[in-house]
Amino acid sequence: MDQPTTILSHMELIGQDKAKSLVERTMRSGRMPHAYVFKGPDGVGKKLFARGLAATLNCRGETPGSACGVCSSCKKFLSDNHPDYMVIRPEKGTIKIDQIREMCRTLGYAPYESDLRVVLLEDVHTMRQEAANSLLKTLEEPPAGNLLILTAEASQEVLTTISSRCQVIPFFGLPAEQCAELLRQLVPVMDKEQAMLLARLAEGSPGKALLLHETELLSIAGKIIATVSDAGVDSNRDVGVLLKVAQELSELKEHIPPLLGLLRLWLRDLLLIPEGGGDAYNNWQKPLVAVNPDTAHQLKSWSSEDLFAKLQAVDTAEKQLKRNCNRTLVCEVLIFHLHGGTS
Template identity: 25%
Template sequence: MGTTWEQFMVVQPLVAKMLTNSIKKNRISHAYLFEGSKGTGKLDAALQLTKSVFCEQRNGYEPCQLCRNCRRIMSGNHPNVHIVKPEGTSIKKQQVQTLQEEFAKTGVESNQKVYIIEHADRMTTTAANTLLKFLEEPHTGTMAILLTENSHKILNTILSRCQTLTFQPLVKHAMVMKLEEKGISKPFALTVAQLTNNIQEAEELCNDEWFAQARTLVIKLCEALGDASSLFFVQEKWLKHFTDKEQIQIGLDLLLLIYKDLLYVQLNETENITFIDQQSLFETFSYSQKRIVSALSNILEAKNRLNANVNVQLTFEQLVLRLQEG
């Protein structure tokens, strides 16, 4: 089952409103540019709009998702829907010409045709100029949807012929909802939603065994801080798991989230907790607010020091000692 417009209203309210209004009023543009960072749902929205155009049993603006056209669009084999992607690093002139040739043919089923160009900013100059001619003289019933993360790299002459819609980074509750829809547990969804606003990155983290172990290790480190075993834990477990700079920063980000959760427990604001599966453990920690605030400050300082290329093991051992001292 594909995403519905109602779900888009939650994750991209402005874009969803503009597109559904256009569908309702039958004023769909002949060319769109969907711009926004990776993982904000541009391709999903392009396919949803395409389904709304072709659906045989549309209910208002909502495609049925079940008819022959909806199913073929979702599986990527509708004869009148073409998706162009970069071949290697760029989209070449020949790819756009092939597209034009396809669209010049009379449609077997209907004259309605849609083409979606992913990473439109990667068109070569000749490909972009070929596309420009195509946009200047659109065939009746033809709709173009260009997707990009870098609209500043697209020719102004192309931009001026498209209706531009900007996709905002996903807000946290929308990200959690999308991840839960994909079968990811709420504790994991809440955790990664604090680390990234990119849905693809978030999914990759949730499905990464390394990240699952990282999350567990951070919880165990907090437990170890209560006794003398914490430095041993750092040397034997932590530094063997968090090996490169990016991984260490993720580890420190997770540690920050735990101390924020401890503060929420102190303030009786448990609805804001990220590690919801650890709430009962956090309630057993008898840290003062002053100690928690000091810990947050020390973790942030360690993050900054690691960016300045200091000795990783030494920085982390110093941090652990400070967290122990409180």
């Protein structure tokens, strides 16, 4: 989830100074690459930056390196109706070969009204092998008058054969204060404390922070944490309690990955407390949910081996979901693994 598309020029994006510097350098040199890979965490503005760069490159104003906002091209970008800006998104979780073939056919024609057509391929790490092979041919012999911008999540692998034919531009999470400031601009009713909390939990990703704000993910994460860390819950006697929480997790569907990210952050916080999890427990109790205070003592009994095993369980669940394993079963197994050792 990226920030709302209220900006026009790529230079208006908050943060990402390194990305701006690298792109500006190529623009000033007059030797634009035929393809970029924007790689970084989800929700930090990669897609918004791509749209702003496309608007800047096609602007008919008199100031180079910026989008004027008033010419006919800029107005079309502002209305998301520019004929020479194409966006290709994953369908049902993956970019398919038919999408790439259609794109390649389009690239064979001259841009409709601009000197340069910009094509944004979102989340190319989801691309299947046959689609990647088809794209590779275009990257090797790119038609003139086209710029391809590929985005990828930082933790996901992009085929070397593709990334080696593009200029890779790194994106990063924003500092918490900067992310919180942006959140308060986007959601004026949000107070400073809540904005800082969301910025931290989203690890500097404004898009993720907005998702946490707009959904019940924090509440559900709190319920999961409360249940799996409660020494009073017995995995044999209270199977129904654990299954109920697993069902709530399963029903999140496409929002499961960001919630798993919250659980990973919670476990990492516990690992960073040298003498147990009491302080980390208190940090998470206030924003998420108030539970039995005795649970703090239970968390202190979890060894680093316990915590690493639970982190591994989160990673395994994430991989299984990407392979389209049974979502309900994956969530049930995860909850029982997270609870393991608390009874």
